[in-house]
Amino acid sequence: xxxxxxxxxxxxxxxxxxxxxxxxxxxxxxxxxxxxxxxxxxxxxxxxxxxxxxxxxxxxxxxxxxxxxxxxxxxxxxxxxxxxxxxxxxxxxxxxxxxxxxxxxxxxxxxxxxxxxxxxxxxxxxxxxxxxxxxxxxxxxxxxxxxxxxxxxxxxxxxxxxxxxxxxxxxxxxxxxxxxxxxxxxxxxxxxxxxxxxxxxxxxxxxxxxxxxxxxxxxxxxxxxxxxxxxxxxxxxxxxxxxxxxxxxxxxxxxxxxxxxxxxxxxxxxxxxxxxxxxxxxxxxxxxxxxxxxxxxxxxxxxxxxxxxxxxxxxxxxxxxxxxxxxxxxxxxxxxxxxxxxxxxxxxxxxxxxxxxxxxxxxxxxxxxxxxxxxxxxxxxxxxxxxxxxxxxxxxxxxxxxxxxxxxxxxxxxxxxxxxxxxxxxxxxxxxxxxxxxxxxxxxxxxxxxxxxxxxxxxxxxxxxxxxxxxxxxxxxxxxxxxxxxx
Numbered sequence: 246x247x248x249x250x251x252x253x254x255x256x257x258x259x260x261x262x263x264x265x266x267x268x269x270x271x272x273x274x275x276x277x278x279x280x281x282x283x284x285x286x287x288x289x290x291x292x293x294x295x296x297x298x299x300x301x302x303x304x305x306x307x308x309x310x311x312x313x314x315x316x317x318x319x320x321x322x323x324x325x326x327x328x329x330x331x332x333x334x335x336x337x338x339x340x341x342x343x344x345x346x347x348x349x350x351x352x353x354x355x356x357x358x359x360x361x362x363x364x365x366x367x368x369x370x371x372x373x374x375x376x377x378x379x380x381x382x383x384x385x386x387x388x389x390x391x392x393x394x395x396x397x398x399x400x401x402x403x404x405x406x407x408x409x410x411x412x413x414x415x416x417x418x419x420x421x422x423x424x425x426x427x428x429x430x431x432x433x434x435x436x437x438x439x440x441x442x443x444x445x446x447x448x449x450x451x452x453x454x455x456x457x458x459x460x461x462x463x464x465x466x467x468x469x470x471x472x473x474x475x476x477x478x479x480x481x482x483x484x485x486x487x488x489x490x491x492x493x494x495x496x497x498x499x500x501x502x503x504x505x506x507x508x509x510x511x512x513x514x515x516x517x518x519x520x521x522x523x524x525x526x527x528x529x530x531x532x533x534x535x536x537x538x539x540x541x542x543x544x545x546x547x548x549x550x551x552x553x554x555x556x557x558x559x560x561x562x563x564x565x566x567x568x569x570x571x572x573x574x575x576x577x578x579x580x581x582x583x584x585x586x587x588x589x590x591x592x593x594x595x596x597x598x599x600x601x602x603x604x605x606x607x608x609x610x611x612x613x614x615x616x617x618x619x620x621x622x623x624x625x626x627x628x629x630x631x632x633x634x635x636x637x638x639x640x641x642x643x644x645x646x647x648x649x650x651x652x653x654x655x656x657x658x659x660x661x662x663x664x665x666x667x668x669x670x671x672x673x674x675x676x677x678x679x680x681x682x683x684x685x686x687x688x689x690x691x692x693x694x695x696x697x698x699x700x701x702x703x704x705x706x707x708x709x710x711x712x713x714x715x716x717x718x719x720x721x722x723x724x725x726x727x728x729x730x731x732x
Contacts, residue, residue, distance in 0.1 A: 247725050249276065250372040251285040252361050254354070254381035259293045259330070260344050263546075264493070264636045265379060265409050268460075271496035272721070273328045275714035279722055284370060288357050289321055289332035291340045297323060301332060305367040309335075309360045311352065312424045318360045320368055331368060333360045345381065351417040354446070355425045358385045359392075366398055373729045376405045376721075380415030383450030384426060387438065390453055391428055403728040406454035408447070410633050411468050411475045412550075415446030436480070451480055455728045457488045458721075460634035461655030465490030473631055491721060492658050493634040494714035495643065500616075502644045502708075507616040512645075514708040517701060520620065520645055527621035531580055531605035539577045539694045541687075542622035542646065544615045544637055547585030547593070547608075552628030552651065557592055558680035559687065560604075564596065577691065579604040580622060582615050619644035624690055628675075628683050632656045638672070642707035648672040649686055659712065663693070663703055671707040 255261050257270030273283040289301075301321040308315040319334035333339075338353045347353065362385065365371055377385045386404040393399040421444045422433050433439045438449045451457060459465045467473040469482045481488060503513040509526040512519035528535045545551045560579070581593045581604070590608045597606035607614060619625070625641035625648045634655030638648040642660070650656040652674045663670030673690045675682040694700055 247281050247374065247722075247729055248370065248372040249281055249283045249374045249376055249725060250361075250365075250370065251283065251376050251378065252358070252382040252385055253285065253287060253378040254357075255344060256285055256287055256330070258325075259287060259297060259332075260290050262344060264634070267495070267636055268409070268493055269378065271494070271499070272714055272718065274326060274496075275494075275718040276721065277327060279718055281722065281725070284329040284331065284372075286331040286333065286361055286364075288339045288344075288353075289319075289334040290344055292342060292344070293332070297325075304331065305364060307363060307367060309356060309363050310427060311356050311359065312427045316356055318356075318364065320360075320364050322368070329370075331364075333357055333364070335360075350415070351421045351444075351446075352425050354381045354415070355384060355421070358382060359388055361385060362388055362393055362399075365402075371398060371402070373401060374403050374405055374725045376407065376725075377450060377454065378407050379409045380413060380447040380450070382406075383415065383446040383448075384438075385450070386453040386455075387428065387432060387449040388426070391432065401729075403456075404454040405456045405458060405724060405728065406450035408451075408457065408459040408468070408633070411447070411459075411473070411477065412631075414440075414448065414475065414477075416440060417444045417446070419444060436483075440476075445477075448477060448480065451477060451484065455487070456724055457481075457484060458491050458724065459488070460490070461492045461658045462490035463657045464631075464633045464654040467631070467654060489720070489724060491717050491724075492655055493636065493639075494712050494717045495636060495639045497643075497713040500640050500643050502620055505616055505620070507613045508620045509617065512620075514645075514705050517645055517704050517708070520704075523617065523621040524623070525621075527580075527617050528578070530617070531607075532601070533578050533580075533605055534602050539624060539691055540622045541577055541579050541624045541626060542618045542641075543579070543581045543583065543626050544618055545583045545585075545627065547581075547583050547589035549586070550630045551585075552626075552630060552678075552683075553585070553589045555628045555678070555680045555683045556626055557589065559684050560592075560596060562680075562684065564600070577603075580607070580618055581605070582607045582609070582611065582618055584608055584610055616644075619646050622646050623694060624649055624687075625672075627651075627656060628678075629653060629656060630678055635659070639712040642671055642710060643712065645704040645708045647690065647703055647707060649683070649690060650674050651678060651683075652676050661706075665699075668699075668702060669706065670703060671710055672703070 255266040321332040593606040632654040
């Protein structure tokens with residue numbers, strides 16, 4: 246049985262800021278079903294719900310070197326849904342609200358990474374594979390090589406580093422090398438942690454891990470190109486033989502319209518007509534007129550990389566037409582759920598105020614409402630500038646809400662554009678980051694909405710696609726077997 250320890254900054258249901266938390270909360274369960282002994286280690290944040298903290302038991306206590314200092318560390322343990330979770334405790338670093346975004350994050354996650362390695366021989370679990378996720382855990386492969394390679398019990402430990410979003414890299418001043426990481430200067434070089442005379446944690450993971458993965462096949466190719474490579478494309482091209490793209494999945498037990506308690510009415514692909522009742526009740530709840538017009542949804546962080554400038558342009562065009570002619574251009578309704586940049590939040594709130602029967606702006610993150618929107622809306626907009634994988638489009642298809650996406654990263658890999666000749670397809674897509682292409686794609690989708698038999702066929706196509714973790718877990722299992730010498 247291959248032993249794997251996931252090292253990450255967040256995991257549902259303990260801590261979540263984005264898709265990373267969903268992945269770490271669900272992928273280990275699928276790997277466990279395939280016979281792997283998979284466990285997870287996280288920081289013990291103050292904001293982990295008290296109901297979970299009360300169930301934790303102290304497993305070990307020791308000190309951790311952080312540069313020239315020795316810091317206390319406790320390891321707590323909790324079993325949840327069949328998975329063992331460990332929590333790294335130090336109140337100086339983690340007894341504060343939120344998970345990251347602090348001025349001392351370089352030190353906080355250096356401590357976390359070193360604590361993981363120091364704790365392996367103290368928790369009675371020596372993994373064959375350390376699977377490290379994003380910049381918060383990226384220095385684990387570096388520290389393993391620098392400080393533990395000569396210890397006999399660590400010599401069989403291999404590392405996998407997964408890039409969930411290359412844009413967020415953890416770049417810190419050069420002083421971090423010695424004062425916090427305690428590393429020799431041989432690691433501060435172009436093929437190591439050095440990044441324009443600063444220290445780049447993400448780069449350390451890319452340089453020193455035994456294998457690199459990212460969260461979709463297309464994104465694995467894109468990040469080797471300067472446009473998507475965030476100034477790390479050269480290193481990624483150099484390591485392309487060690488780089489794999491494995492598309493994320495979603496937890497099919499959690500996201501299941503047949504049993505989801507958040508929905509007004511449950512349904513599956515055999516009774517999609519029940520979506521109409523979800524739609525009408527959603528319209529009532531949002532104070533939109535209850536009528537059979539296309540309901541278009543945005544459930545997203547309201548930021549530029551998510552394509553919000555394209556959405557803004559499209560809505561402005563519709564509003565301009567309405568003001569000039571007094572007639573609706575398309576005859577649609579919009580619902581927005583999410584928070585983000587003030588520019589986009591204010592734009593959607595303004596339109597909702599000006600056209601209360603056309604657009605509902607919910608500038609909050611509300612998981613229950615989001616699920617109701619997936620179940621009731623007809624179209625889901627996700628025209629991202631870049632998208633490593635994306636989870637929103639997977640949930641939307643699971644619930645029969647047809648996505649309109651730009652062909653980038655995981656969006657290209659997961660959404661099959663509708664083909665009128667073959668009847669195949671699970672949504673709609675366009676290639677170039679261009680508002681006119683988005684609008685043309687929306688128009689094509691809205692025309693098809695009027696063809697009910699075709700529209701329902703596409704909904705069934707989408708709902709019957711399998712985006713669970715089964716296939717992705719199999720691919721990770723192969724990666725582990727390769728580097729652990731079991732294949």
